[in-house]
Each structure stands twice: as C-alpha cells, then as structure tokens.
Amino acid sequence: MSYAPRLVSGVEVTPILDAVGPMGKALRRPLGELFRGGGAAVWEGWDEEWVLHFRCxxxxxxxxxxxxxxAGIGGADSPAASWAPAPGGLITELAGHGVAPGDVDTVVLTHLHSDHASGAVTEGVPAFPNARHVIQRAEIEWIEDGGPNPIQQRVLRPLTTLIDAVDGEATLLPGVRVLPAPGHTPGHQVVEIGEVTLTGDLVVHPVQVANPAITYAHDEDPALAVRTRRAVLDGVRARRGAIGTSHFAAPFTELADPGE
Structure with missing residues (x-):
C-alpha cells in the first residue's frame, strides 16, 4: 500500500512499506504472552494472529x-529471514519515489534488531554507499559486547567506515533530530521532525499507545521501555502531534492531549 508524503515544517516524510506478514514461527506466541499488563480485556477485538507491517x-x-x-529486513539471506517476510522491498519502493540507493545522504538506524538494520547491507556491501549511518554508540556497544553475532558480522562490519556513532541527541537536518529512547534496546533512538516522531520500536502494538505500561517480551529492559514510552508519547501529545510507527497497519497515529 502506498501512502502520500506528509509535509512537516517544510520536510517531506514518506512511509515506505518494506514488507507485511505475521510474526514468524520462531517468535509466534499468544499476544497475552508477548505483552504483559492491562489484563485480558485489552485484547478483546484483536485478532490473535499478529500481522506486522515492516516500515521505513x-x-x-x-x-x-x-x-x-x-533500512528494513534486507534480502533473502538476511539475519531476519528466520522469522520475518524476507526479502524486503525497500529498494524497489524507494525507486518508486525517485530515490536510488546512492541518493541517500543519511541512514538512521533506530536500533540494531534484524528487521530494522539488515537492509543496510546487500550481498556483503553497504546498500547506501554514500550515506552516513547514524546509530547510538550505546547500541553499537551492546551488539559488540554480545560476542560474535549476525548483526555484528553482517551489518556493522560492512558499514564500519560509514557509521556515525552518536551519544544522545543529534541534529540531522534543520528541524530533524534523533533522540535517545532506550529500553527496547540499550541504544534505541527515535527521530523527531516537528510535531511528528518516528518511533522505531518504542511502540510495537497499538495497545501500547492507549496504555504505555504494557510491556513487550522482546524489550531488553521492560521497565525502562515503559518510562521512555510514557515520556515520548506525553511529549508528542503536548505538541498535538503524531507518531510514525514501524509495525502498525497505518503509518501515522495522531495523538490528542488527554486534557483537552
């Protein structure tokens, strides 16, 4: 599905759908096991099969x-292929918007989980050869400290000369900045563009917008993730803004201030 660009403070933000599919067999568990908190009633009306949209x-x-x-899922040999619908269609989708890989100036990796980072490398070489790749230093250290693993060897190593490791907030363009949002992973970050925040995996299911205290089984630090989620969503609501999510069916979710 194609979505029209959203103009935010003179900056064009276009959702790019990389793939759609249910959680793979390796991760498929009942929603009540994947998410904790809120009670059984929170899942009324939701299909037990959780279909993910993988979006950049x-x-x-x-x-x-x-x-x-x-950068999405990547090719058929991606580290995400064991559970996500590989290959992803990012490069083809970008071409449909008139963007070739060499046109990309900056790649922001919100975090280094395989469905967000694997598409940064194609057949062992950087997919976006002219781009700096902005990653929180804490995220890189987390991956490196974990010993040899597919993301370290097949994503970070080929990107070595292109990585721009940042500590905390960083401005990418006027009006576009990254902000640390740890919890899902130690170096998870979000991208703020005016009243719109691109959330990565800060929220992975819509129930977490309604109740930020609901935790996700694949958060590295669930308690920290809850605090971060509350803070970011409260900030977006205060700006009467919207979030752009990675895995919801619709790319943008408008957030109203509950006090209004």
Missing amino acids: YLVRDGRGRVVLVD
Missing part, C-alpha cells in the same frame, strides 16, 4: 537532502 520512512527537505529512517 523517507525524509526529504527542501534542498533535496535525503534521510532514510531504518
């Missing part, structure tokens, strides 16, 4: 500079 975001400013937020 194309960000372009008035000067033609191109930022890609997350």
